[in-house]
Amino acid sequence: MPPELAGKLTALLSKPRDIPARQDLMTEGDAPAAMVVMLEGWACRYNILPEGTRQISAFLMPGDCCDLHVSVLTEMDHSIATLTPAKVAHIQRDELNDLLDAEPALMRAFWWMQLVNESVMRAWIVSMGRRDSLQRVGHLMLELYARATAIGLVRDDRLVMPLTQIVIGDALGLTPVHVNRVLRRLREEGVMEIQGGTLTIADSAKLARVTGFDDSYLHRRLKRAA
Amino acid sequence: MPPELAGKLTALLSKPRDIPARQDLMTEGDAPAAMVVMLEGWACRYNILPEGTRQISAFLMPGDCCDLHVSVLTEMDHSIATLTPAKVAHIQRDELNDLLDAEPALMRAFWWMQLVNESVMRAWIVSMGRRDSLQRVGHLMLELYARATAIGLVRDDRLVMPLTQIVIGDALGLTPVHVNRVLRRLREEGVMEIQGGTLTIADSAKLARVTGFDDSYLHRRLKRAA
DNA sequence: CGGCGTTTTGATCGCTCTCAATTTTGGTGG
DNA sequence: CCACCAAAATTGAGAGCGATCAAAACGCCG
Numbered sequence: 001m002p003p004e005l006a007g008k009l010t011a012l013l014s015k016p017r018d019i020p021a022r023q024d025l026m027t028e029g030d031a032p033a034a035m036v037v038m039l040e041g042w043a044c045r046y047n048i049l050p051e052g053t054r055q056i057s058a059f060l061m062p063g064d065c066c067d068l069h070v071s072v073l074t075e076m077d078h079s080i081a082t083l084t085p086a087k088v089a090h091i092q093r094d095e096l097n098d099l100l101d102a103e104p105a106l107m108r109a110f111w112w113m114q115l116v117n118e119s120v121m122r123a124w125i126v127s128m129g130r131r132d133s134l135q136r137v138g139h140l141m142l143e144l145y146a147r148a149t150a151i152g153l154v155r156d157d158r159l160v161m162p163l164t165q166i167v168i169g170d171a172l173g174l175t176p177v178h179v180n181r182v183l184r185r186l187r188e189e190g191v192m193e194i195q196g197g198t199l200t201i202a203d204s205a206k207l208a209r210v211t212g213f214d215d216s217y218l219h220r221r222l223k224r225a226a
Numbered sequence: 227m228p229p230e231l232a233g234k235l236t237a238l239l240s241k242p243r244d245i246p247a248r249q250d251l252m253t254e255g256d257a258p259a260a261m262v263v264m265l266e267g268w269a270c271r272y273n274i275l276p277e278g279t280r281q282i283s284a285f286l287m288p289g290d291c292c293d294l295h296v297s298v299l300t301e302m303d304h305s306i307a308t309l310t311p312a313k314v315a316h317i318q319r320d321e322l323n324d325l326l327d328a329e330p331a332l333m334r335a336f337w338w339m340q341l342v343n344e345s346v347m348r349a350w351i352v353s354m355g356r357r358d359s360l361q362r363v364g365h366l367m368l369e370l371y372a373r374a375t376a377i378g379l380v381r382d383d384r385l386v387m388p389l390t391q392i393v394i395g396d397a398l399g400l401t402p403v404h405v406n407r408v409l410r411r412l413r414e415e416g417v418m419e420i421q422g423g424t425l426t427i428a429d430s431a432k433l434a435r436v437t438g439f440d441d442s443y444l445h446r447r448l449k450r451a452a
Numbered sequence: 453c454g455g456c457g458t459t460t461t462g463a464t465c466g467c468t469c470t471c472a473a474t475t476t477t478g479g480t481g482g
Numbered sequence: 483c484c485a486c487c488a489a490a491a492t493t494g495a496g497a498g499c500g501a502t503c504a505a506a507a508c509g510c511c512g
Binding site: 132 | 467
Binding site: 392 | 460
């Protein structure tokens with residue numbers, strides 16, 4: 001995003017607010033009143049099914065917006081919750097709409113963000129449909145690692161990645177028990193490891209090969225974010 | 227979309243072209259030169275994995291655009307192929323971009339379409355993650371039936387639905403063999419039936435209950451399209 | 453009429469789930 | 483700093499859903 005646009009957008013941001021972990025930022029059925037921008041911490045989009053199970057459809061990291069839908073749609077068809085303590089800022093629906101009307105380039109930028117999100121979602125669909133549990137877990141970790149790298153969250157080849165095995169399971173359609181076994185296998189094979197909330201990928205080439213990971217679907221995101 | 231905008235968009239449409247079934251409209255890796263609008267027939271977005279398996283991530287019906295990405299992104303991360311003989315029209319990338327710059331409301335409309343697509347994709351992720359094979363098949367059929375109803379494709383409660391069991395399997399992450407067994411079960415239970423390329427939903431209330439189908443995620447699409 | 457792709461059915465395999473119990477971790481209050 | 487508690491991680495045993503392999507019947511199109 002061109003800096004002058006980013007500036008105008010930043011000007012609309014509310015004062016940052018601290019949110020505890022595991023708290024809804026938006027709830028299904030709500031009419032979203034404002035767009036929320038993640039400044040620190042992780043969050044996720046999710047749905048709860050009639051049986052009570054949860055499916056996560058996206059992870060939100062610092063810099064991600066939730067929700068771009070604000071200015072267009074009227075009702076949330078999913079919820080968004082923090083996974084860690086988070087810092088967020090708001091942009092009021094009306095102010096955002098006014099700015100978007102005044103700055104078509106900004107609307108285009110938002111549209112572009114949307115397209116990148118769609119790329120990621122498509123990759124998730126491919127994973128859930130055609131990859132086994134080991135590939136799914138590995139692929140997700142590579143995605144998160146790449147995204148985190150792009151926003152400077154990776155230090156010394158380590159990523160503080162606060163996802164519990166329950167959360168990983170809810171994102172991949174697996175049980176936490178099975179996620180645990182998959183992680184053990186990946187660890188034993190020396191490919192990657194999650195230790196104390198920190199992700200370390202020891203052999204990213206092998207992991208990418210095994211999981212069929214191709215970061216080109218993220219490139220646009222990464223290039224633009226860089 | 228307001229009629230005057232639709233008119234300006236229509237003015238850019240190329241002469242309709244006939245495309246045979248099973249032909250790529252766009253191929254992964256291509257730089258898309260034009261946006262394609264489906265006028266007749268069905269198509270799908272898909273990826274081919276290293277192992278040779280295919281995953282379909284969306285179905286395109288008349289009125290759907292493929293691809294909105296044209297004016298923003300540079301390279302396709304998936305392919306689009308016809309499933310039936312189809313009639314399509316093109317809008318050249320540059321002309322579309324010029325019109326979008328001149329008509330912010332049109333860009334907003336495109337953004338809005340994108341958000342609806344995203345709703346549908348999220349529902350797919352939920353299905354693939356947390357629904358069993360019977361629920362998945364039923365849920366997809368209800369989605370397609372609702373979308374087809376909205377564009378007037380349903381007559382006498384019957385939908386000409388040209389998806390083979392192979393295609394359904396590729397969309398839901400199931401084998402064609404298992405899709406067949408699921409369809410048999412749905413037929414035997416008197417819930418729905420696919421006969422000679424025609425879908426008939428005998429007990430949509432029961433099917434919706436069993437599959438956890440809630441059309442609210444489509445309402446925006448349907449309302450607007452109506 | 454012939455041929456190929458789709459549909460259908462059967463038998464068996466195996467990946468992932470379920471159920472259950474134990475250990476570890478992290479956060480909280482004394 | 484330590485005791486305690488709840489949540490998460492870990493491991494084992496067994497069951498089931500959907501995959502795989504195989505083959506036959508069907509339908510469509512040339």
